[in-house]
Amino acid sequence: MTPLCFVLMPFGKKPTSDGRLVDFDAVYRQLIHPAICAAGLQALRADEEQVGGVIHKAMFERLILCEFAVADLTSANANVFYELGLRHAVRPHATQLLFAQGWGQLPFDVNLLRALPYTLDASGAPDPAALAGEVAALSQKLRDARHAEADSPVYQLLEGFPDIARLKTDVFRERVDYAETLKTALAQARASRQLAAIDQVAAQLGDVARADAGVVVDVLLSYRALSAWAQMVDWVGKMSPPLRASSLVREQLGLALNRAGRSEEAEQVLLDVIQQRGASSETCGILGRVYKDRWLARLGEGRAIEAAGVLRKAIAEYLRGFEADWRDAYPGINVVTLMEMQETPDPRQAELLPVVRYAVARRMASGQPDYWDYATQLELAVLARDIIGAQTALADALARRREPWEGDTTAKNLQFIIDARHPRGEDCGWMHALVAALRA
Template identity: 55%
Template sequence: MTLLAKPLCAVLMPSGSKRLPSGQAVDFDALYTSLIEPGIVAACMTPLRADAEAGGGIHAPLHERLLLCDYAVADLTCGSAAAFYQLGLRDGLRPATTVTLVGEASPLPLAPASPGAIPYAPAPPEMIRYALAADGRPADAAAGAEALTRALGALRRLRFRPLFQLIEGPVAPDIARLKTDLFREQARYAPDARQALAAARQGGREAVRAVAAGLGEVSVAEPGVVIDLLLSLRAVGDWQGMVDVVGQMGAPLARSTLVQEQYGLALNRLGRADEAGRVLEEVIATRGPSSETNGLLGRVYKDRWGAARQAGRPLEARGWLGKAIAAYLQGFEADWRDAFPGINAVTLMELASPPDPRRVELVPLVAYAVKRRIARGAPDYWDHASLVELAVLARDEAAARLAAADALASVREPWEPASTARNLGLIREARAARGEGLPWADAIEAALRARAQALAPVVQT
């Protein structure tokens, strides 16, 4: 489900035929098919009208489209309060991404274009006026479609990024990998569903599936509930369940950065590495590098390295190891505050044969990033886990034991300590091949594995 190639353009407009106070008829369906849809398609975007979305129908959540579509077209000809509310909500969430349309017979009190005219509400610069024929259809649909294409192209060239997108991109002012944590802390959605999913996560995979069955059709559910369901399935290691939920989502939500990242993660855990790589590579190509997306892509390459190595294909393994290091390094360089891709990069550099000399320069940078975040008073599991790996790489037993104690006390989901234990195991194997060994590091690895198994014995790591 690589949905990011063409931006989605939401269409906010009435349906059917309406008659204006002047008596002029407006055939909105004809307006859509002859002017709006061709104009959006010509701008290399995918139009999404409420009653045309597959699976969603007219019941698809309006807020989902308003929040998550890259661009929008809003027709204000009828001048309804609902239309202006929707437009205002859209502009507040994603300013400079909407084109408005209005028929010439509209009752809207827009300011006339002539100098010195009595000023009413000024028309926004992205407004397109179109003439209506007697039958309510656009009088010159082709010209209107061309104007719409030009307006959307102009907005696209602005490359505007909203100030705060909870599930669409990196969340300022903190780092990208914290999107999922911030979502649960700050998103406001159905409290009953939130509580049910929180309880189900403690009960395991079947408990989450049971709650999911009671939530109804995913494509029309509240987006906040759907995202929480996706993350709850991740927490219990139900990777196929995650893939299934993404397939049932409405298009705007499914193509959001957070969802596509989690989709790539789930595909990789299911052994569908080719698909996972394509999904995450497309997110990076479309949205740009980030510590989170690159971290997930690095994991895909890292797993492919491991598979090639176990299969006795050393040249192929070396290639995947290089791609994994590059992906993690790009993620760290995208946000120096996030040590997660950085620690993975230096760990894999340690595993190379011979070890990659760049790790000597990177280790102090990664350590500084971790320590600064901890000093801010808001460390999480990954901060402590990064210090564990750094201490093991530096052969610092005291620092490793201290960081491991903090990490074990900060575990939230079982896959976290399992992931760190896996990295320590790789370091142990690489050093053993060079005739090196650290028994105390082996003990920390064992403690992390035991913690993961105690939290969720059913989870496959």
């Protein structure tokens, strides 16, 4: 998916402080748009999203969600500066500033920021003599921004200022503001396990591309809760381009495609996210699951040699995800379990086990432990051959089990370990008892 570049600028012809008119539409058509396209990005101009000339909710969503942005500061337009302030507050980098050299003075607050000058002719349009070089310069700046350091003064000056890229799917819904009635309806639909109820809420949104991003994402996650993979894929296709391009949505699309049996498409979606945004525990964890399912499929087809190669790919992705964020135990527990599945257990497993154990313990200490926390402790104890620890974790997990499928999932993972250890001559009787209790 082509990354989006949001353009913050006036439109039409607007005067500078000395009364001269700048043809901003010509600046966009001749300079900014060609440079964005040459950088391999898709341009989305702010005024194309205006409704009645006011800054509305869709505008805020695009400012926040678009990976790249260009802001033309010429004429010190109040709307542009307001939008730039919001952008700098929520995005640490990839915001390129422009101004027409000699057409008014930049305000003091932004005068020290790195902005790229461009040249206008007497008519207020881009100067043809300088245009080619300026298009190339802006295009190069945007390409460099893929790997640049923070350009937002907020992130440069305030160490540790929060990065919205850290938001996970499970907390996104809690941090957005949307209609309480729709939120309640979706919660009831998930509780009733009725797909038609979610469809009914989704139908109320009308044009999904202009609907509240919080509701749109909540519908997506509601479909996920009911394992409605085809509906998830279809829903993503209806979203606005900036929301559809966000890491959160693309990760969920990859998950849905994989569960729908479209493994190769899922793999490509997730690889694109990693290439554009870098490795994260969430993206790599889902990609690891794609390879894990492919490994199981190859084993079922009797393609053992190919399966061994796919297993190594799954281990590599889960490990990359865990190394991206040691606090996230999900890729960690998967990597240490899959290492056990190799013909010769991976020696790195012994080093990783205590790290994963600590990650789970810190998560449990900082919140309200649920079934999956104790199930992870159970799996870790089995891997470490800690019989007493496994029995204790099993009791705690069963006390918090909400659905039968949760126990079945853990039992399946433990069965993988049994199947790997039994041919090596290990006594697996105590592990069979754990599996039986989970499936009871």
